[in-house]
Structure formats: structure tokens, C-alpha cells
């Protein structure tokens with residue numbers, strides 16, 4: 001149960017106890033950007049595994065932002081919808097486990113910033129200046145999303161470009177699986193919370 005924390009190049013940590021792992025996770029809650037690679041590396045209790053993360057000092061890092069590593073994931077919302085981006089560029093949620101439009105490619109484009117693309121539709125998850133969440137045919141500034149792990153271990157995705165009265169604007173799905181106007185979103189609100197689920 002605890003050996004998932006042992007990663008390549010982590011010899012100093014190869015005998016970590018469960019307690020150390022817990023402490024590390026607590027540390028990571030305080031330092032989310034430094035610790036979290038954004039795609040589930042620290043989420044191994046839910047089934048992820050990582051080959052590209054190393055322990056540097058006390059920080060767990062991933063080199064994915066250097067390699068342009070692309071990860072296939074589903075984004076499972078707190079309200080239990082899989083985020084989907086379909087061939088018309090529609091972004092919404094589905095309860096179906098088999099919706100091909102819910103398979104996404106998450107790519108690091110800068111430190112802490114990702115691009116999320118529907119694998120089948122080729123549309124990017126985007127937020128425009130007005131806070132509309134949509135599917136963008138071409139990659140652009142609307143598609144740059146700040147990925148951050150929140151206290152409850154869910155991720156949020158905020159526009160890296162646009163803010164609303166200096167507040168971040170997040171991707172969100174409401175209780176009906178509809179996108180929420182990003183201007184109305186809050187970091188603390190679970191409508192903006194997603195778990196990246198690795199696809200086997």
C-alpha cells in the first residue's frame with residue numbers, strides 16, 4: 001500500500017514508512033505546485049503509477065513539463081461526471097464510462113500549465129475572456145490552464161490568461177453536467193474539482 005511512493009532515483013526514500021508518506025502528502029498540500037505533477041503521480045492510492053517522477057530534496061517532481069509528456073486521462077468531477085469534449089466542440093459532463101469523448105490528453109506546456117485535448121474530437125478545453133468554457137479547434141491562450149491540486153486532492157483548472165476582477169476563473173461542471181460560467185466559479189467550490197483518472 002505504501003510502496004507506491006518509491007520511485008526511480010528515490011533511493012534515499014526507498015524505506016519510507018507510511019508515516020513519512022503521510023508527512024510528504026501533508027507537505028505537498030502546503031506546496032501543491034512544487035509537489036504535484038498534476039496528472040496523478042501522487043494519486044497512486046487510486047491506481048496511478050509514475051515512471052517519470054523523482055524525489056528532489058523534499059519535493060516530488062515530475063519532468064513532464066520538460067519532456068512535453070502527454071498523458072491520457074479522464075477528468076472525473078466531484079459531482080461524478082466525466083468531462084467530455086465532443087466533435088462540435090461542446091464541453092459538458094457525461095455519466096457514461098464509455099463515452100469516447102471523455103478520453104483526454106493532458107500535456108504540460110509550461111510549469112504548472114497544461115493543455116487538455118479531447119482525444120477523439122481534437123478540440124482543446126478552453127476558457128475565454130468572458131469566462132465561457134468551450135472547445136477550441138486550435139491551441140491558443142484560451143487553452144492554457146493552470147493545474148493545481150486542492151486540499152481535498154482534487155485538481156482545479158484555471159485560465160492561465162484570463163481573470164475576473166483579479167480572481168481566477170475555473171473550468172467547472174454543475175450538478176447537471178453543464179459547464180459553469182468561469183466568472184462564477186470559486187476554488188473552494190466542488191463544481192471546479194476534478195480527479196484525473198489514468199486510462200489503462
Ligand SMILES: *[C@@H]1O[C@H](CO)[C@@H](O)[C@H](O)[C@H]1NC(C)=O
Pocket residue numbers: 086087088
Ligand atoms: C454535432 O452537431 C450536429 C448538429 O447539431 C449533430 O447532428 C451531431 O450529433 C453533433 N455531434 C456530436 C458529436 O455531438
Ligand SMILES: *[C@@H]1O[C@H](CO)[C@@H](O)[C@H](O)[C@H]1NC(C)=O
Pocket residue numbers: 174175176177178179
Ligand atoms: C446547470 O447549468 C445549466 C445551464 O446553465 C442550468 O440550466 C441548470 O439549472 C444547472 N443545474 C444545476 C443543478 O445547477
Ligand SMILES: *[C@@H]1O[C@H](CO)[C@@H](O)[C@H](O)[C@H]1NC(C)=O
Pocket residue numbers: 086090091092093094176177178
Ligand atoms: C452534453 O452534450 C451532448 C451534445 O450536445 C448532449 O447530447 C448531452 O445530453 C449533454 N450532456 C449533459 C449532461 O448535458
Ligand SMILES: *[C@@H]1O[C@H](CO)[C@@H](O)[C@H](O)[C@H]1NC(C)=O
Pocket residue numbers: 174180184189190191
Ligand atoms: C457552488 O457553486 C454552485 C453553482 O455556482 C452554487 O449553486 C453553490 O451554492 C456553490 N456552493 C458553495 C459551497 O459555494
